[in-house]
Amino acid sequence: DQQVKQNSPSLSVQEGRISILNCDYTNSMFDYFLWYKKYPAEGPTFLISISSIKDKNEDGRFTVFLNKSAKHLSLHIVPSQPGDSAVYFCAASELGNKLVFGAGTILRVKS
């Protein structure tokens, strides 16, 4: 059973537009959520996180939104750049324990 789901395997966006990546979770005990970015044959790099006591966290072009009632979070990238093309993983943890990852979404930003 997948506790963290990224239902869109891929997303294609025009450069300069907004990219929205979605993530759903089933475990209501998750209290910390993270997004990672991964290029092929490399390790994931941490992008942005959000605690369950917040509903929004912003860092430059990246904003993460959390809707606890819907058990849904999303990552917004504005404006999208070609260098943002990568696989994005959503992850969640409970009380700082092991991270549970989604399957990832491939983002392609077209120039």
Next chain:
Amino acid sequence: DGGITQSPKYLFRKEGQNVTLSCEQNLNHDAMYWYRQDPGQGLRLIYYSQIVNDFQKGDIAEGYSVSREKKESFPLTVTSAQKNPTAFYLCASSLDRGRAEAFFGQGTRLTVV
């Protein structure tokens, strides 16, 4: 520069052989993790260690073994009992149990030939 180093980057193994993947970190992190990535799948947790000389099984520990004799090192052995070992293996570390942000190494691509 502080970071996590995995070696080797590429590894080939014959069927029936054990092989050990190295993971070293100089971030002074207490917690270390091993994940496996297969095409179209997320990162699945193999083993993790919150402190030296202690480790716990993750979701897919069968066919793998680990040790944590030093804080800096968390080697993973893929044994012959692992039926489908070809995958991309990622090591990660985090400051301590209460800090969820994990920092990843560059990965090791293991191929069984």
